[in-house]
Amino acid sequence: MNIAVVGTGYVGLVSGTCFAETGNHVICVDNNESKVESLQNGQLTIYEPGLELLFGRNTKEGRLTFTTDLEYAIKKSEIIFLALPTPPGEDGSADLSYVLGVAEQLGEMMDDYKVIVDKSTVPVGTAEKVTAAIAKKAKVDFDVVSNPEFLREGVAVDDFLKPDRVVIGTSSERAQKVMHRLYEPFVRQGNPIYFMDERSAEMTKYAANSYLATRITFMNEIANLCEIVGANVDMVRIGMGSDSRIGKRFLFPGVGYGGSCFPKDVQALAKTAKDNDYDFNILNSVMNVNNRQKHVLSEKIIKHFGGDLTGRTIALWGLAFKPNTDDIREAPAIYIIEDLLAAGATVTAYDPEAMENMRALFGDKVNFVEHRYDALKDASCLAIVTEWSIFRTPDFSYIAELMKEKVIFDGRNLYSLEDMEEIGFYYNSIGRNSIDKKKSKSKTLS
Ligand SMILES: NC(=O)C1=CN([C@@H]2O[C@H](COP(=O)(O)OP(=O)(O)OC[C@H]3O[C@@H](n4cnc5c(N)ncnc54)[C@H](O)[C@@H]3O)[C@@H](O)[C@H]2O)C=CC1
Numbered sequence: 001m002n003i004a005v006v007g008t009g010y011v012g013l014v015s016g017t018c019f020a021e022t023g024n025h026v027i028c029v030d031n032n033e034s035k036v037e038s039l040q041n042g043q044l045t046i047y048e049p050g051l052e053l054l055f056g057r058n059t060k061e062g063r064l065t066f067t068t069d070l071e072y073a074i075k076k077s078e079i080i081f082l083a084l085p086t087p088p089g090e091d092g093s094a095d096l097s098y099v100l101g102v103a104e105q106l107g108e109m110m111d112d113y114k115v116i117v118d119k120s121t122v123p124v125g126t127a128e129k130v131t132a133a134i135a136k137k138a139k140v141d142f143d144v145v146s147n148p149e150f151l152r153e154g155v156a157v158d159d160f161l162k163p164d165r166v167v168i169g170t171s172s173e174r175a176q177k178v179m180h181r182l183y184e185p186f187v188r189q190g191n192p193i194y195f196m197d198e199r200s201a202e203m204t205k206y207a208a209n210s211y212l213a214t215r216i217t218f219m220n221e222i223a224n225l226c227e228i229v230g231a232n233v234d235m236v237r238i239g240m241g242s243d244s245r246i247g248k249r250f251l252f253p254g255v256g257y258g259g260s261c262f263p264k265d266v267q268a269l270a271k272t273a274k275d276n277d278y279d280f281n282i283l284n285s286v287m288n289v290n291n292r293q294k295h296v297l298s299e300k301i302i303k304h305f306g307g308d309l310t311g312r313t314i315a316l317w318g319l320a321f322k323p324n325t326d327d328i329r330e331a332p333a334i335y336i337i338e339d340l341l342a343a344g345a346t347v348t349a350y351d352p353e354a355m356e357n358m359r360a361l362f363g364d365k366v367n368f369v370e371h372r373y374d375a376l377k378d379a380s381c382l383a384i385v386t387e388w389s390i391f392r393t394p395d396f397s398y399i400a401e402l403m404k405e406k407v408i409f410d411g412r413n414l415y416s417l418e419d420m421e422e423i424g425f426y427y428n429s430i431g432r433n434s435i436d437k438k439k440s441k442s443k444t445l446s
């Protein structure tokens with residue numbers, strides 16, 4: 001099949017590459033000229049594990065190409081995916097200007113029947129708006145389909161190639177057949193393709209993201225309470241998660257959820273509810289708790305050092321909003337760095353992939369280093385913010401030599417309390433007792 005993907009960011013580039021991998025001819029369109037130029041020159045514009053191999057193969061074999069010319073791509077394709085940004089507007093609602101802006105252009109450009117697929121995350125009712133925008137100038141038949149994307153950054157290629165399910169919202173039998181043919185190769189292991197109406201498909205996406213954000217937030221609250229009452233959230237998590245009604249995944253407490261999607265999608269769903277005079281209480285709490293959780297680690301650090309960090313170096317390990325990505329959109333690290341700088345600290349930081357993006361934000365206010373241990377020289381505290389694998393088993397004796405004070409604040413619960421007790425660090429994590437050898441040989445509350 002001939003496919004155009006409009007918007008070549010995290011979703012567009014991964015989707016386009018994976019559709020090419022199953023033998024389709026894919027033209028990716030973006031209005032960012034330098035992005036298109038890099039991709040045409042074989043340079044990936046995002047870090048996503050596994051993408052390089054597929055990108056290389058499919059560009060080499062001519063199935064995956066890049067252009068800024070929307071009209072050319074539209075005329076060549078029978079399926080047109082919209083993978084455009086839907087950032088939060090000032091009032092929290094999803095900004096549809098990118099999606100509707102392109103939709104208006106499509107009407108004029110289409111020269112034959114097309115299936116226009118909305119892959120961006122959009123509020124209920126958007127398929128109707130897209131249809132109306134295209135219809136203004138369209139002279140040919142077309143169908144608009146809602147096909148929300150559920151991939152996670154960092155494992156996007158795997159998620160796309162082997163989705164748990166594919167959700168397709170359409171009332172057109174013709175479009176349904178096209179979409180079924182397109183997605184069949186991705187569900188050969190028996191995972192379902194669910195066909196439903198457009199509004200339900202649009203709502204499914206927001207419901208899934210908001211539920212996951214709520215689940216994480218619930219665990220963050222449980223963790224905070226565990227810390228106060230002397231329970232260990234890791235044990236509680238295992239105890240809860242082994243109930244098959246609850247399940248083990250997405251129960252990890254931390255420094256708050258970040259990324260380009262959970263924060264904006266929870267906000268947008270709350271706004272949809274408000275616009276329809278429905279008070280979605282849980283979502284309002286989720287947003288409040290998550291905003292607070294992003295400051296939990298920095299507040300603990302500042303308190304530990306008596307409220308002022310002047311003259312102290314705090315080292316951060318991890319800047320991306322999660323491991324295996326260079327994405328720092330709404331990353332908890334941003335809030336933590338701001339708090340530490342405001343308290344007078346010198347901040348040093350290391351991340352395997354996200355330093356360039358964070359440097360663009362903080363410039364020389366933060367000392368970005370090339371190797372993880374370089375961040376620790378003369379530091380009074382190591383703060384773990386993102387759980388990259390490289391941070392899981394460091395050389396603690398070397399760390400002790402480098403640091404001025406043996407203090408670790410761990411926002412991702414990477415290390416065992418027993419190990420920390422043995423090596424004699426002050427160790428504070430999320431929802432577990434602190435280890436402080438100076439105060440007591442046994443575990444004490446922070
Ligand atoms: N990032 C993720 O993990 C996921 C994102 N989504 C949703 O997918 C949508 C896209 O998200 P991302 O890929 O993360 O965004 P992104 O910001 O990485 O990519 C969007 C791309 O669209 C391009 N663009 C903007 N206006 C354009 C225009 N008029 N013509 C052509 N290209 C244009 C931008 O230059 C950019 O390359 C959003 O609605 C998001 O909520 C859904 C699932 C996962």
Ligand SMILES: O=C(O)[C@H]1O[C@H](OP(=O)(O)OP(=O)(O)OC[C@H]2O[C@@H](n3ccc(=O)[nH]c3=O)[C@H](O)[C@@H]2O)[C@H](O)[C@@H](O)[C@@H]1O
Pocket residue numbers: 121149150151152153154209212216249250251252253254255256257258259260261262321322
């Ligand atoms: O709509 C989207 O864009 C995507 O949003 C999330 O994917 P993503 O944001 O890439 O990453 P997640 O793995 O979901 O993590 C989101 C945030 O939650 C945090 N998290 C996740 C899991 C957990 O147990 N605890 C926790 O704090 C992560 O650290 C991260 O900050 C969803 O998982 C995807 O299904 C969805 O397609």
